[in-house]
Amino acid sequence: MIGTTLGDLRRHIESLADPDGDYRLVCARTGDRPVPADGLAFDGRATARAAARSTEQYRAALRRYDPQLPVYDVIACQVTEDVTSPGRAVDGTEPGPGPRQERPEGNATARSAIDYCHTVAGVVFEAIADSPHTALQDAIMDTYLESAEELDGPDDLCLRLLRSIAAELSARLESSELTDVLRAAGERMPDSEAEADDPVAAALAELESAGMLRSYEVSAPSVDIDAAARRWRVEFEGYALADDDRVVTLPVVVALFRRASVRSIAIASVERSGEGRWTLALTTNGGDGPTGLTSVRPRS
CATH class of the missing domain: 3.90.1520 (H-NOX domain)
Incomplete structure (x- = not known):
């Protein structure tokens, strides 16, 4: 079953993480931190790209269990302590929102509950x-x-x-x-x-x-x-x-x-x-x- 794939992917993503890194993974549209990379940081552009690919694979595998899992456009943003505006995407696309961007009112609670579940x-x-x-x-x-x-x-x-x-x-x-x-x-x-x-x-x-x-x-x-x-x-x-x-x-x-x-x-x-x-x-x-x-x- 796909659970083994989930475990392997999570371990791979965690192996790429660096608590002192400047890069975070976010959804380009909503600013949400995608499971299972929420809370993780990465130390470089290439590492962040690899983690983004594995995160998308993890979510695709989990979606086979629950088709309602939100589809995120996962990008990597470089974040520094003095950044207050949206971060810079490392994959050449339009800049994405920073990890701390507030969610729109209305469906923020539902989206957060879905991700936590x-x-x-x-x-x-x-x-x-x-x-x-x-x-x-x-x-x-x-x-x-x-x-x-x-x-x-x-x-x-x-x-x-x-x-x-x-x-x-x-x-x-x-x-x-x-x-x-x-x-x-x-x-x-x-x-x-x-x-x-x-x-x-x-x-x-x-x-x-x-x-x-x-x-x-x-x-x-x-x-x-x-x-x-x-x-x-x-x-x-x-x-x-x-x-x-x-x-x-x-x-x-x-x-x-x-x-x-x-x-x-x-x-x-x-x-x-x-x-x-x-x-x-x-x-x-x-x-x-x-x-x-x-x-x-x-x-x-």
Whole structure:
């Protein structure tokens, strides 16, 4: 399946990156940073061109899973600290927008949500392809395509893709297998741009930034005497992946597993605290087994 191609392409793009580089990849039309090169920098013109080609190949491969993945005109721009105007394309085309250009109002939230969903979906598919559970890829797509027929909007479709991934993972994998896949997916997630030392707050800040979460509050974590387990109380509102039947926790769990310090996760309960408002209890590195890694049923 194409997951192996996704993994190979991501590793190649990351091998070209240089944190001190002056070049960034953006979409020439929208200014969006394309997955999986968002957050990466490159040190020269030729390297940036090679990364742009591989990024387009990655997105073409991922589009075979989800045809709604946006088509970007990927270009490389040279960016310096004092640049405030659009960057200069390195491929000889018209200058493209710089990475920090603001998006037009109206569809900015939907586009951001779509990209974030596909970032999570991409790393999960890569992890599945590198696991003994490759048959899961077909099962996920069967579930997704069957349910997607009733949807029209691209933002709804990308949310349904994450719901389908969560459903098939929980139905087909034992808890230890599921933990291994999601930890491997988390290790592939790009670094967070959210400025938060708290891993739970950082994960929720990403969802809020993508327009998938209206607001949240995270308590200071309580710490066991051995300083291993940490417990949070989280209140959130307007989560795009929550309804009366299920709250999909998959994006939060994958984001948490990006931290090397997070070895296990348990989301024991979710309670409705008002219309569109939810409260959950989350533990990392606790003594109990992993729970709630893909979704949790709200308490009645």
